[in-house]
Amino acid sequence: MRIRSVASACYLVFPVGLGLSLAAGLSWSADWPQWRGPNHDGISAATNLPTKWSKEENLIWTAPLPGMGSSTPAVWGDRLFVTSEEGNDLVLLSFDKDGKQLWKTKLGSGRQRYREDEANNASPSPSTDGKRVYAFFGSGDFGCCDLDGNVLWHFNAQDRYGRFEILHGMHVTPLLHGDRLYLSLLHGGGQWVVCLDTATGREVWKVQRPTDGIFEGTHSYASPILWRHSGGEELVVHGCDYTTGHRLSDGAEIWRLGDLNDKDRYDRTFRIIASPTASGDMLVVPTCKAGPVVALKAGAKGKIAAGSPFELWRIPGGRNAPNKTPDVPCPLVHEGLVYLVRQYGRDRGSLICVDAKTGQEVYQAPLHPARYRASPLLADGKIYLVARDGTVTVVRPGRQFEKLAEFTMDDQFTATPAVAHGRLYLRGFKNLYAVGKNGS
Numbered sequence: 531m532r533i534r535s536v537a538s539a540c541y542l543v544f545p546v547g548l549g550l551s552l553a554a555g556l557s558w559s560a561d562w563p564q565w566r567g568p569n570h571d572g573i574s575a576a577t578n579l580p581t582k583w584s585k586e587e588n589l590i591w592t593a594p595l596p597g598m599g600s601s602t603p604a605v606w607g608d609r610l611f612v613t614s615e616e617g618n619d620l621v622l623l624s625f626d627k628d629g630k631q632l633w634k635t636k637l638g639s640g641r642q643r644y645r646e647d648e649a650n651n652a653s654p655s656p657s658t659d660g661k662r663v664y665a666f667f668g669s670g671d672f673g674c675c676d677l678d679g680n681v682l683w684h685f686n687a688q689d690r691y692g693r694f695e696i697l698h699g700m701h702v703t704p705l706l707h708g709d710r711l712y713l714s715l716l717h718g719g720g721q722w723v724v725c726l727d728t729a730t731g732r733e734v735w736k737v738q739r740p741t742d743g744i745f746e747g748t749h750s751y752a753s754p755i756l757w758r759h760s761g762g763e764e765l766v767v768h769g770c771d772y773t774t775g776h777r778l779s780d781g782a783e784i785w786r787l788g789d790l791n792d793k794d795r796y797d798r799t800f801r802i803i804a805s806p807t808a809s810g811d812m813l814v815v816p817t818c819k820a821g822p823v824v825a826l827k828a829g830a831k832g833k834i835a836a837g838s839p840f841e842l843w844r845i846p847g848g849r850n851a852p853n854k855t856p857d858v859p860c861p862l863v864h865e866g867l868v869y870l871v872r873q874y875g876r877d878r879g880s881l882i883c884v885d886a887k888t889g890q891e892v893y894q895a896p897l898h899p900a901r902y903r904a905s906p907l908l909a910d911g912k913i914y915l916v917a918r919d920g921t922v923t924v925v926r927p928g929r930q931f932e933k934l935a936e937f938t939m940d941d942q943f944t945a946t947p948a949v950a951h952g953r954l955y956l957r958g959f960k961n962l963y964a965v966g967k968n969g970s
Contacts, residue, residue, distance in 0.1 A: 564657035599652030638671025843889030
């Protein structure tokens, strides 16, 4: 195992030495290159995955981690990449397919806790394109390593774009798409969306993303996503009372969805965490607390208010409304249904299924009565739901609620699971876990 520090390579660009021979026949879809997978939707085409596991069954290996974190592992070929804190250090680690730690590189520092046990500076997830690995931390440190752990470039976003002024820390995950990284920095001290070159970390463009939000209405914890639809591709940025669509080429704003935080009954603590989910020509936009859920049509332009023809449907928010917004986990969209994990208020620990065409409720069913921070994962015809306290619930997708399994792992989980090459990977506060059918 090798250990490196950013101090020896800061701000320099080195030739990329891969040091990795990818297995023949591996495709992008077989890997899990970033948070929520290759299509940014939490869905995998993997098959032959287990429905349940334990120390005695289907648990391939467990690897200890140096500290807590909420980052989803990125997987490429026979390598896994995950971020963590280690004391006061913020590190990027690599493991092989057998759970052996290959290297560890320090990219920043700063041991902080947010909402006591909820999150820290290792909350954003790393990503990889098979050539380099990219990792952003809540401290503002943004680094790129080759697949052997050598630092290729590094900068601190607070030095470059201004000090973060956000109540519960900066937890957004940059979006990797092609040779660009897209990062939204929405906080009380500034509202920016930036595009970076993957090879150098240099800024390609930067646009201001204004808001008229108040207090926590100027803070966003949601990550940018890519919306591929019949009209092309757009960058979607969520939070600070609005959802906006941007051109990838220059960041120009194409549309702006409003009426998410009722101005007549304005909530100053309306801090959006869950990111939208794109599915073809539909974008499902969650909010928080007792806010609405909105389905947007492709081709949207300009300012979009409630009732706009660009809206496919809107589930209203409000104290007296049938609240369905998930608050933290992202929506899952599959075969004409939208799944929302409700973890706020009296419905904490419930799965809500709505019709993707109409927004009408299909069912609402209780899960485990706990906090849910991880987003749902669909793979092998099963929906995997991981609660904060380690309870895993496995559900069959469809218009009827059917629980296939429920069991508890001895760890704390806020990271969304990953799936690649016939295995599930779960990042707990204590360990990294590899799960496969019959230990394969």
